[in-house]
Amino acid sequence: xxxxxxxxxxxxxxETFDLIVVGGGITGAAIxxxxxxxxxxxxxxxxxxxxxxTSSASSKMLHGGLRYxxxxxxxxxxxxxxxxGRLVRRLGTARAKTIPFLLPLRGSSSRRLQLRFGTWLYQxxxxxxxxxxxxxxxxxxxxxKVPQLRSEGLRGGIEYYEGVVDDTFLVLELVHEAADAGxxxxxxxxxxxxxxxxxRIEGVAFRDLLSGTESTVRAKSVVNAxxxxxxxxxxxxxxxxxxxxxxxxxxxxxxxxxxSEAVVMEAEDRRWVFALPYGSLVVVGTTDTDYDGDYxxxxxxxxxxxxxxxxxxxEFPGAKVRPQDIVDAYAGLRPLLAGQGDTTSELSREDxxxxxxxxxxxxxxxxxxxxxxxxxxxxxxLGPSSRSxxxxxxxxxxxxxSGRPWPGSDWLLGTFALEPPARQALVRSVVxxxxxxxxxxxxxxxIDRRLHALNRLEESxxxxxxxxxxxxxxxxxxxxxxxxxxCQNYREHLREYEQETLRFRAPKGGSA
Numbered sequence: 001x002x003x004x005x006x007x008x009x010x011x012x013x014x015e016t017f018d019l020i021v022v023g024g025g026i027t028g029a030a031i032x033x034x035x036x037x038x039x040x041x042x043x044x045x046x047x048x049x050x051x052x053x054t055s056s057a058s059s060k061m062l063h064g065g066l067r068y069x070x071x072x073x074x075x076x077x078x079x080x081x082x083x084x085g086r087l088v089r090r091l092g093t094a095r096a097k098t099i100p101f102l103l104p105l106r107g108s109s110s111r112r113l114q115l116r117f118g119t120w121l122y123q124x125x126x127x128x129x130x131x132x133x134x135x136x137x138x139x140x141x142x143x144x145k146v147p148q149l150r151s152e153g154l155r156g157g158i159e160y161y162e163g164v165v166d167d168t169f170l171v172l173e174l175v176h177e178a179a180d181a182g183x184x185x186x187x188x189x190x191x192x193x194x195x196x197x198x199x200r201i202e203g204v205a206f207r208d209l210l211s212g213t214e215s216t217v218r219a220k221s222v223v224n225a226x227x228x229x230x231x232x233x234x235x236x237x238x239x240x241x242x243x244x245x246x247x248x249x250x251x252x253x254x255x256x257x258x259x260s261e262a263v264v265m266e267a268e269d270r271r272w273v274f275a276l277p278y279g280s281l282v283v284v285g286t287t288d289t290d291y292d293g294d295y296x297x298x299x300x301x302x303x304x305x306x307x308x309x310x311x312x313x314x315e316f317p318g319a320k321v322r323p324q325d326i327v328d329a330y331a332g333l334r335p336l337l338a339g340q341g342d343t344t345s346e347l348s349r350e351d352x353x354x355x356x357x358x359x360x361x362x363x364x365x366x367x368x369x370x371x372x373x374x375x376x377x378x379x380x381x382l383g384p385s386s387r388s389x390x391x392x393x394x395x396x397x398x399x400x401x402s403g404r405p406w407p408g409s410d411w412l413l414g415t416f417a418l419e420p421p422a423r424q425a426l427v428r429s430v431v432x433x434x435x436x437x438x439x440x441x442x443x444x445x446x447i448d449r450r451l452h453a454l455n456r457l458e459e460s461x462x463x464x465x466x467x468x469x470x471x472x473x474x475x476x477x478x479x480x481x482x483x484x485x486x487c488q489n490y491r492e493h494l495r496e497y498e499q500e501t502l503r504f505r506a507p508k509g510g511s512a
Contacts, residue, residue, distance in 0.1 A: 005439060008184050009208060009215065017041045017184075017219035019382065020204055022191045022233065025055035026167070026368055028225035029174035030375035036181035038379070043217055044178055044185040045206055047229070049445045051171030054227050055368065056449065057247065057298075057332020059285050060278055062087055062096060062163030062369045064125070066264075067272050069118050076350055078125045083370045085129025088163045097164040098131045099277065100261040104142060104149065105156045112155055119158045132161030146263055148318030162262070164278065167368055168452045172437065174371075188441055191233045194222065194360060201358045204233075210441055221382045224362040227335040228295050239362040240354045241338040244295070248304035249285030250312075251328035251454050253413070257282045257312075257321050265315045273311050280413045281327070281454055284308050291333055299497055300329040305504045327455040329501040337365050353381045416460045424467060431471040443486040444493060446472055456494055457501065465490060 017040075021032045024046025032044040046052075064081035065073070088096045103119065105112045116136065123134040135158070142157040143149060179185045188209040195203040195216055203218035224230050230239045257275075259282050265273045276283045287304050305323075312321055337352055351366030351374045363378040415423050434440065434450035447453050447468060455461065465487060473483035495502075 005186070005210075005441075008186050009213075011184050012043060012186065012206075012217040013215045015041070015184075015217075017043045017217065018221065019043070020045065020217060020219040020222045022204060022222065022224050023226035023229070024050040024171070024175060024185070024187060025053055025225070025227055026051070026171050026174070026371045027055075027227070027363060027366065027374055027378075028223070029055075029171050029178065030371040031223055031225055031363070031378050032178040032183050032185070033174045033181070034372070034375045034379060036178045036183040042178060042181075042183040043219065044175065044183055045189040045191055045204070045217075046185075046187045047190045047209070047226075049187045049440070049442075049449055050175045050185075051168045051449055052445075053229070054332045054335065055171045056168040056452075057249070057330050058167045058368050059247075059249065059274060060164055060167055060276060060283055061274070062165050064122060064162075064369070065367070066118060066122050069121060070114075073350075074121075074125070077122070079373060080367070080369050081122070081126045082129050083373050084163055085126065085131065087165075087369070087372065088131060089129075091165070091170075095165065095169070098161055099164055100132065100159050101162050101264060101274075102137075102142065102146060102261055103158040103160070103264040104154055105158065106153045106266075116158065119160055123160065130161070131163060135159045145261060146259070148258070148316045149263065150315050150317055159261075163369075164262075164276065165368075166452060168449050170368075172449065176437070187439065187445070191226075193233055194235075194238070194358070196358060199358055201356075201360045222360055223378055223382075224360055225378070227364065228333045230335070230362055230364060232295075234356075234360060234362065238356040238358060238360050240352060240364060242364060243336050243338040244291045245334040245336050246289050246291040246298060246304075246331060247286040247334060248300045248308065248329065248331045249283050250305065250308050250326050251278075251330070252282045252284070252321065252325050253327055253455070254280050254282050256325040257316075257319055259319075263315070265311055267307065267311045268314075273308065275312065275316070278454075283454075284312055288334075295333060298331045298333055299499070300331045300501050302500050302504055304331070305329065305501060309504075323505045324507065326501060326505050327457050328453075329498065330454075335364050351377070353378050355381055413455060415464060416458065427464070427467045428471045431468055432475060435472060435475045443469055443472060443490045447490065457498060457505070462491070 019035050019040050019042045021028045021044045024044055028044060032042050036042040062084045064077045064084055068077050088098060105115060119134055123130055137157040137159055139154045139156055142154060143151060175185050189206045190209055191204045191206045193205050194201045195205060201222050203216055204222060205216045207214045224234050224239060228242060228244045259275060259277050262274055262276045267273050271288060287307055309323055352364055354362045361378060361381055363374060366374045415426055434446050437450055440446045440450050469483050469487050
């Protein structure tokens with residue numbers, strides 16, 4: 001255990017905080033950052049690694065939710081559009097990209113009119129925070145921009161702009177901002193239950209998953225921001241019911257799926273699916289289906305892969321993309337609030353701040369784009385009835401964002417083409433920075449979050465695991481036995497996670 005981690009554990013066990021935040025995804029990280037920068041003594045606990053759950057499995061988009069207008073969610077969309085615009089400006093062009101999205105127009109004249117009006121309203125709701133113009137295109141202009149697109153039934157298109165962000169690095173930056181402002185942040189800390197005195201929550205019990213030691217931490221207020229895991233530690237009676245929705249994405253190299261701008265596709269069930277240029281990659285997603293399995297073992301399944309791949313093959317016949325071209329696939333759960341609706345896609349994307357009689361504050365729902373607004377609403381609700389004033393009397397501050405550059409996953413693609421000496425030098429420099437950033441504890445923490453690998457099915461990736469592990473072992477002082485153990489664990493995790501994707505990629509008659 002590092003001296004820094006030991007010091008944080010000691011502080012958690014000996015100090016009383018103003019606020020404990022349980023859950024180190026985008027919502028918990030934003031709450032912790034705003035609270036710490038507003039002067040609150042804050043602790044942030046995450047069971048696995050920061051951003052390892054829902055927040056690293058998004059569509060990488062900062063958007064208002066165009067399709068939510070079909071359900072009349074104008075207020076929700078307007079807030080998301082304004083949050084999108086402010087966030088893109090605060091993050092800057094080096095970390096939040098603005099790219100065009102193309103919505104092909106097909107179907108009946110009434111459907112085309114509905115989409116034209118919807119995108120016009122979407123643009124109007126953006127106001128001065130719009131990211132770019134909205135344009136109506138002819139069929140010829142659409143095919144000029146995306147020649148691989150299906151021309152059958154094409155009646156034109158709409159081009160508008162959205163933001164693209166590295167979701168994992170956004171979470172890590174918020175955690176970094178919280179720590180810089182004095183918060184005690186700890187990953188691999190499994191919160192096992194609330195501490196109650198006279199029916200009031202006064203802290204939480206947790207277990208350090210690395211050492212196995214159990215401890216408690218006390219605070220004036222506790223926020224449950226654990227998403228779909230909210231009930232696992234707080235109990236079903238202390239948090240609102242949810243209906244998790246599973247979202248799966250495919251990842252391709254842009255060299256095999258050349259795409260200059262994002263395309264909105266309509267799947268056979270009329271759900272919208274996006275094909276999104278993401279650096280040197282193209283991300284395709286997402287599915288939206290009920291999930292009642294193990295929340296810690298969410299995996300891409302064959303039905304998910306077939307759904308997305310069939311949509312790509314139908315809408316991009318000219319691209320000739322094959323299952324063998326998939327370089328990664330990932331899955332996550334949306335913490336949707338339970339409600340009326342036959343399908344999860346009909347459920348509200350609004351967030352809710354729920355205050356239990358014990359004083360536990362739970363925030364659920366919402367989306368990546370609106371994390372700052374969700375954090376503000378959550379902090380505004382702090383202050384049990386036993387206190388005459390809230391913890392943050394002047395209102396929480398916006399996170400400042402450090403301006404730290406995000407390496408993204410593109411660097412991994414470049415390493416495969418380098419000769420061994422140059423590759424080793426690049427790997428060492430990148431891993432050295434990653435190891436120093438917010439205390440990664442495992443090889444998975446480093447590869448999947450600090451380096452945010454999104455091309456783990458590349459043939460050369462296995463060799464890269466070995467190189468990364470050697471540098472990590474040197475910096476984290478792992479003995480050779482521990483390094484080999486970390487490599488074995490990561491390879492087993494990756495093999496199990498990508499099992500269905502490997503089978504799906506295999507040529508017919510072959511094996512994965």
